Amino acid sequence: MDTSNTLKIHLDRVTASQVTGKHVATGLTISGQIMMIEEIYDIKRHRNVLHVHRLHDQWRTTTIVAQAETDFSYVDSFSDGRILLVASRCDDDIDGSWLPNAFIYDQSGLLLDSYCLDDGIQNVHIDEKNQIWVSYFDEGVFADLATNSIGSFGLAVFNEFGQVVFKNKEYPIDDCYALNVCASDDAWFFYHPDYRIVHFYKGNSTSYQVPLRHFSDFIVQGGSLISTDNEHTYLLQQEGDTYVEKARILFESEKGSLLQGTIKMRQNRIVLSTDTRLYAGTFSDFIPE
Numbered sequence: 397m398d399t400s401n402t403l404k405i406h407l408d409r410v411t412a413s414q415v416t417g418k419h420v421a422t423g424l425t426i427s428g429q430i431m432m433i434e435e436i437y438d439i440k441r442h443r444n445v446l447h448v449h450r451l452h453d454q455w456r457t458t459t460i461v462a463q464a465e466t467d468f469s470y471v472d473s474f475s476d477g478r479i480l481l482v483a484s485r486c487d488d489d490i491d492g493s494w495l496p497n498a499f500i501y502d503q504s505g506l507l508l509d510s511y512c513l514d515d516g517i518q519n520v521h522i523d524e525k526n527q528i529w530v531s532y533f534d535e536g537v538f539a540d541l542a543t544n545s546i547g548s549f550g551l552a553v554f555n556e557f558g559q560v561v562f563k564n565k566e567y568p569i570d571d572c573y574a575l576n577v578c579a580s581d582d583a584w585f586f587y588h589p590d591y592r593i594v595h596f597y598k599g600n601s602t603s604y605q606v607p608l609r610h611f612s613d614f615i616v617q618g619g620s621l622i623s624t625d626n627e628h629t630y631l632l633q634q635e636g637d638t639y640v641e642k643a644r645i646l647f648e649s650e651k652g653s654l655l656q657g658t659i660k661m662r663q664n665r666i667v668l669s670t671d672t673r674l675y676a677g678t679f680s681d682f683i684p685e
Contacts, residue, residue: 402645403645404646404647404648406648407666407677409649409674410674411453412451412454412455412456413674414673415432415669416434419434419671420434421433422471422658422674423472423660424665425472426663428665430667430674431451431479432471433481434449435464445461446462446463446481448460448471448481461481461501462505463499468483469483469484472520474522478500479503480520481498482520484516484517485517486512494514496510497513497515498528509558511557513554513558514530514547515536516533516537518572521577529552530546530553531572532550532551534588537550538570546560546563550564550571551564551567551572551575551585566601567590567592570589572585573610574623581596582596591609592605593616604634604638605638609625611630612625615661621633624645629645629659655675657675664678
């Protein structure tokens with residue numbers, strides 16, 4: 397790749413996304429909404445609580461969740477508005493069983509259900525059928541391989557009640573770095589050690605080779621792909637069954653200042669979270685003519 401080829405991509409500041417507490421996690425729902433968790437000290441409760449924001453164009457709704465002790469990494473929403481918060485890791489109980497690391501709340505913050513989606517979670521996406529897609533990193537894949545745990549498959553799908561409905565048995569996943577669920581019959585994932593991107597589409601799967609570079613989020617549109625590890629972001633183009641890096645991408649604000657932060661991608665959307673606010677854009681804005 398010619399490292400001198402750099403694209404500067406403008407992201408719009410998301411209205412009503414200002415962060416006043418500690419940013420915990422950002423997520424994108426299947427309907428395109430942005431979800432954000434921040435931890436804030438509650439004077440009345442004399443403790444930290446979680447504010448789960450759902451951003452709608454020019455405004456946001458907030459659900460206060462009292463459970464701030466769990467180290468949540470992922471947030472998403474079911475079609476009826478219920479909120480899913482998931483921790484990447486889970487502890488084991490005194491009998492050796494896993495404790496819950498997935499918690500479902502209603503829009504008033506009441507805990508409705510909790511269960512374990514296994515340990516070592518890398519990504520979580522809910523599709524339009526309320527199925528929960530979960531990918532796992534290496535500690536989740538290999539920690540309990542002998543017991544044939546769900547994480548050992550690298551990628552699994554659960555129903556909304558936490559019951560497994562799909563386990564990957566086709567691809568030799570050691571670490572499922574990235575996931576992009578566009579629909580229940582249209583999902584992408586990137587796995588190691590083969591450094592391949594797989595596309596599940598209407599019951600079939602196709603895999604593509606990518607450069608030997610780790611990335612945690614990506615989006616695909618036509619023959620173009622954007623990948624990021626939060627430190628470096630690249631534009632790739634499909635050439636046969638391979639994606640080839642064509643340019644490095646830098647994100648900038650509406651004022652032209654360089655943006656750095658945590659990047660989330662889903663479907664064709666990109667959200668970048670800084671310490672104070674969110675910035676967003678869509679892939680269709682970025683593809684060169």
